[in-house]
Amino acid sequence: MFNSLLTWLIKKRIHQIELFIKYPFEVQIDWFKKLITTAKDTEWGKKFGYKSISSLDEYRERVPIGDYNSFKPFIDDLRKGKQNLLWPGSIKWFARSSGTSENKSKYIPVSSEALEECHFNAGRDMLALYFNNHPDSRVFSGKGLVMGGSRNIAESNGDSYFIGDLSAILIKNLPFWAQLKSTPSTSIALMEEWESKIEKMAQITSSHDVTSITGVPSWMLVLIKKILDNTGKTNMLEIWPNLEVFFHGGVNFSPYSKQFKLLLPHERMTYMETYNASEGFFGLQDRTDENDMLLMLDYGIFYEFIPMNELENEHPKTILLDEVKLGENYAMLISTNGGLWRYLIGDTVMFTTKNPFRIRITGRTKSFINAFGEELIIDNAEKALSIASEKCHAIITEYTAAPVYFDDEFSKAAHEWIIEFEKVPDNLDFFKETLDTALKSLNSDYEAKRYKNLILAPPIIHVAPSGTFYKWMKKMNKLGGQHKVIRLYNSREYVDEILKLIQPSGL
Helix, strand or coil, X not given: CHHHHHHHHHHCCHHHHHHHHHCHHHHHHHHXXXXXXXXXXXXXXXXXXXXXXXXXXXXXXXXXCECHHHHHHHHHHHHCCCCCXXXXXXXXXXXXXXXXXXXXXXXXXXXXXXHHHHHHHHHHHHHHHHHHHCCCCCHHHCEEEEXXXXXXXXXXXXXXXXXXXXXHHHHHCCCHHHHHCEECCHHHHCCXXXXXXXXXXXXXXXXXXXXXXXXXXXXXXXXXXXXXXHHCCCCHHHCCCCCCEEEECCCCXXXXXXXXXXXXXXXXXXXXXXXXXXXXXXXXXXXXXXXXXXXXXXXXXXXXXXXXXXXXXXXXXCECHHXXXXXXXXXXXXXXXXXXXXXXXXXXXXXEEECCEEEEEEEECCEEECCCCCCEEHHHHHHXXXXXXXXXXXXXXXXXXXXXXXXXXXXXXXXXXXXXXXXXXXXXXXHHHHHHHHHHHHCHHHHHHHHHHCCECCCEEEEECCCHHHHHHXXXXXXXXXXCCCCECCCCHHHHHHHCCCCCCEC
């Protein structure tokens, strides 16, 4: 009865989703007007004259494009208890994110409107779309496991404000019905010491009838393997026989798909991709035969997009939804009901359809290798690794890569990869050759630089022992939560740190 009632209530949202699919431009314009009208009397709104903005062109001319550093002085003041700065009223919640900025941590303000209109709406929509595609679902007959981060309370000027990973903030503010259907308890889910939390989660959840799991694939695997170690079982369906869906996001799922299929060997198991960040919730997979995501247009977020050839310009030209082209990479720019204005989130996306607007995440504006004009992005790397793994019967757990620059030791530059395998390739030389060939086929700039080894030599690959990346994340105090391994980086900072942990075996 409970399952049927909640399913019916959530699926009512499908009609509203169909409306923004039918009228995407109108919905976005309405949100743009609402955002600047709501914020017109804030310090930010006064600074840029929101009261007198009468068009999108005027908004884009008047308000500069910014990143976290642009907003940091305002956010620092918000954390001191000041009000009405970026968004009306006071902000009590800040989502902590490691990000890729120059700051050790970013503290993204989360307004009550962002919580309700964006993040919680997205949670309901995630279920609505899933139920729409799987009408026989029995998700609510059991428990949902959410792999969240940690939360702590910081005091400032006698007032309390709350800092934590976004997932922890959402867990803390879940409606009562969602808490009833969740495992483990909030006290365990919000533990800060990650290894102790994994152990307790494994103990508690292994005895529950878990029907859905939600989280970042890399950290969910850590929990699953801990449960299997504790119970002596060979796969998770021996423990959770009614598990039917994994709602995942945070990193590309492709490198982890084989591992999950081995540990969850059931043909009815569904994997649904989500696109969320501390700054907002942006996309949900709405069809089962493709892994692109529907761009969610009514969450209190107004979107602009920067063509990649504009990104390095002092004043990049932005385009709107009606101007995007399929198959091209864009940096995503957002204005939100959390008080971020023309904020460069750092992700690059590609549109796969325009009716409705669907996207794939292709990488990060700062997570790429372009040391020699090769412009290698994460999308290229993960497709090539998938091809190489398939042909060489390998399963990859984690990886990172960086350039080897010209110096006295190397006559040619190269790309250096550190890869941790669940299943090592049958032939490592063939794996390297296949990876290189796949990268050439996917990226013409890489192919040109590899031509006859004139600029780039063949890739260098180190096979990392099992657990290397976990040890590195622990050493860097980046276990759990929203921390992710940097896949591609234009400097050698991360590669050199990890190489210190292993005895490398280059090919």
